[in-house]
Amino acid sequence: MSKVNSPLLKEFFDTAKREAFWLDKEGPEGFDEALFYDPYLLWYLSKMGLSSNECFKEALEAFIKKPQTREGKIPTGDYPPHTLNLRVLTSVEPDSEATDLAVGYFLDNLDEFKSHHSSPLHSQYLKALAIGTLALCELDYLKYKEIIDDLGEFLKSEQKGEGYWGEIHQWKDGTSYPIEGTSLLIEALSRVFGQNDECVIKAVEWIKRIQKEDRYWSADACLALISAGEGPKASLEYVEWGDMLRKQELKYIKPYFVHTSPKYFEEYHVEDVQEIIKRMLHSAKSEIRILSPYIEILHDELIKLITEKPELTFKMITRPKDDKGVNRKVIDQLNKYSGGNCKSNWKIHSRMVIVDKHEVLISSSDLDRNGLIDQYNAGIWTRDQETVTEAIKFFENIWNDSKDKTQSTN
Structure with missing residues (x-):
């Protein structure tokens, strides 16, 4: 009208x-x-x-x-x-x-x-x-x-x-x-x-x-x-x-720039990366894939999601526990609750979170305090299907090249 x-x-x-x-x-x-x-x-x-x-x-x-x-x-x-x-x-x-x-x-x-x-x-x-x-x-x-x-x-x-x-x-x-x-x-x-x-x-x-x-x-x-x-x-x-x-x-396929900044002009503690990861995780229906050398923050939310949504398939790749920067207790807990679906690989440097076949975040942020709060980190989040598909192929290739049970408590 x-x-x-x-x-x-x-x-x-x-x-x-x-x-x-x-x-x-x-x-x-x-x-x-x-x-x-x-x-x-x-x-x-x-x-x-x-x-x-x-x-x-x-x-x-x-x-x-x-x-x-x-x-x-x-x-x-x-x-x-x-x-x-x-x-x-x-x-x-x-x-x-x-x-x-x-x-x-x-x-x-x-x-x-x-x-x-x-x-x-x-x-x-x-x-x-x-x-x-x-x-x-x-x-x-x-x-x-x-x-x-x-x-x-x-x-x-x-x-x-x-x-x-x-x-x-x-x-x-x-x-x-x-x-x-x-x-x-x-x-x-x-x-x-x-x-x-x-x-x-x-x-x-x-x-x-x-x-x-x-x-x-x-x-x-x-x-x-x-x-x-x-x-x-x-x-x-x-x-x-x-x-x-x-x-x-x-809008759906548009890539979005996200970042973590201790100080961004006049604003303090910009935590875009952590917020987008949280939103992604809670929207998951079938699959969560995480590739990050170090994981510490968000593990409680991950465990809660795995427990509340047993239909979710959860896969995670980190550095081996021999790496001094790895939080062994966190990795052991995630490995336990995911049914042993945590693998390790010394060669990983990429950081990615992929949810379902729907969206991917590719960034420089580890899932720890440094990566999500204290350091300057940046990345791209997108729902472009071609990008998501290629990210999944990249992840699965590393998954197949990574060692089983190296994150086990045994």
């Missing part, structure tokens, strides 16, 4: 610059009560280019970030509320701690969102899953692709034979159709499977038939049809999604 040249829209933007548009002395936190009952309105306002407005920022803090629990849940707004607020955060603060927590809560509770088949709130949970799917797509489609595809298949399996999702209710004064929920599911599935998906086509035909009979087109239905290609031949929604995806792809 921010790209539409309309006198009405210009009037709207002019009005939004005034505090009276946002504030109400009698309302919650001094804001218009509509924002309290439906913080998801902030998503629409952000898409119109209003996220830099100071009142917008204050409303975001009051109704989404402030109520967020330690677990990441955001309990405000329509029920179930979390994913609506999650999509707002992914739109305006994609790299914030609040967004990370909100995404974590959603992913940790997917089974709960999916489990309300017989609940009166089943259609609301389907709507929440659709919005959550859109939020993950818009945040980082490539990173969450596996989860997004799984959510898409689940949502498709919940579609009724006529093409809608939810329930149709007969009332004394007429019939209530699940237009809003079906519209959101059309948007989500169009993103995941494309506009020519069979479920999308069936749902679009249902929406068109119902709205034609009612002779009234809701905003939700209009947005759904636009996202499914029923609007302009080159729908703005579709073009923006393509642009967003291309930007994500570039």
